Amino acid sequence: MNEPLTREEDTDKLAHFRSIFREELIRHRTYRLDLFFRLQFPNEESNKKKSPESLDPTDALASSAPISVRQHVLFKAISRNFGRLASVANETLASATDGTLDAARFRSLAAAIRRLDSALDRFDAAITASLTDVDELTGLLNRAAMERDLERELAHARRNQSPLCVAMVDADHFKRVNDIYGHGFGDAVLEELADRFEAALRPHDRVYRYGGEEFLIMLPETTLQDGVQVIERLRQTVSETSISEDDVEVFQTISAGVAQAGEQDENEDVIERADGALYEAKASGRNRVVAVSV
Numbered sequence: 001m002n003e004p005l006t007r008e009e010d011t012d013k014l015a016h017f018r019s020i021f022r023e024e025l026i027r028h029r030t031y032r033l034d035l036f037f038r039l040q041f042p043n044e045e046s047n048k049k050k051s052p053e054s055l056d057p058t059d060a061l062a063s064s065a066p067i068s069v070r071q072h073v074l075f076k077a078i079s080r081n082f083g084r085l086a087s088v089a090n091e092t093l094a095s096a097t098d099g100t101l102d103a104a105r106f107r108s109l110a111a112a113i114r115r116l117d118s119a120l121d122r123f124d125a126a127i128t129a130s131l132t133d134v135d136e137l138t139g140l141l142n143r144a145a146m147e148r149d150l151e152r153e154l155a156h157a158r159r160n161q162s163p164l165c166v167a168m169v170d171a172d173h174f175k176r177v178n179d180i181y182g183h184g185f186g187d188a189v190l191e192e193l194a195d196r197f198e199a200a201l202r203p204h205d206r207v208y209r210y211g212g213e214e215f216l217i218m219l220p221e222t223t224l225q226d227g228v229q230v231i232e233r234l235r236q237t238v239s240e241t242s243i244s245e246d247d248v249e250v251f252q253t254i255s256a257g258v259a260q261a262g263e264q265d266e267n268e269d270v271i272e273r274a275d276g277a278l279y280e281a282k283a284s285g286r287n288r289v290v291a292v293s294v
């Protein structure tokens with residue numbers, strides 16, 4: 001299974017990139033018509049202007065693509081398949097010009113076009129899927145993405161006998177923040193928390209907005225002891241620095257429950273245990289991390 005196309009890029013950036021990609025698709029389809037025209041009329045003067053290589057769609061896309069997109073396996077597949085098509089197109093055009101174009105060569109041109117089309121379509125589908133994975137307020141991955149990823153991580157942990165931790169993290173007394181400073185400021189706090197979580201975690205850890213003021217953090221290849229340390233560090237980082245906007249400033253704290261996944265666990269099992277630990281953290285005073293073993 002491919003890695004998701006983009007995780008941390010925000011929705012606007014990706015939506016913008018998708019609109020550029022769609023334009024490129026249209027240009028690419030026009031190019032195909034052009035190619036057939038050239039094969040029919042190889043000696044027309046107007047046909048000699050453009051070489052197939054100059055029309056690589058990934059050239060035009062690379063400058064506006066977020067890094068995670070450029071490095072994505074499907075993006076590389078477009079480039080590779082375009083390279084093949086350009087080379088077959090050159091050979092086919094040459095044989096059309098000298099009158100030796102035959103069915104076999106034409107078939108290999110059609111096959112190269114089909115392969116490139118398939119790469120373009122899969123890439124398009126991946127962009128669309130990534131857009132629906134992103135929470136619009138925080139730019140984090142949403143709950144639907146979490147459910148899918150957790151299932152995959154649990155299977156991976158089972159297969160490799162590796163540890164996996166899940167943390168449920170919740171902003172403390174968040175209702176008060178909304179009530180006192182307004183919903184707009186509450187939103188800003190959630191955005192800031194999301195940024196701090198992402199900045200404090202390691203690249204292979206993942207943060208999701210679980211819903212409302214609740215977040216889920218997935219820590220692959222992490223034992224319960226290490227997971228608690230990671231989340232405890234996060235808790236400290238969040239509580240030490242205030243969050244401010246205009247003339248409002250708050251010190252927001254978080255509570256967390258950390259659970260290690262057991263071998264038989266499905267998504268709901270490990271989430272339920274982490275949630276139970278979070279409940280304990282709240283009940284015992286908030287601004288703390290509670291761990292629960294399998």
Ligand SMILES: Nc1nc2c(ncn2[C@@H]2O[C@H](COP(=O)(O)OP(=O)(O)OP(=O)(O)O)[C@@H](O)[C@H]2O)c(=O)[nH]1
Pocket residue numbers: 137170171172173174175176178182183184185186187190211212213282286
């Ligand atoms: N601004 C803002 N508030 C939200 C959002 N989603 C949920 N909330 C608010 O988060 C608050 C959660 O309140 P409670 O569930 O009572 O919990 P709490 O006040 O954080 O108290 P404890 O969790 O017990 O510490 C509610 O007021 C929700 O309206 C959001 O997207 N933006």
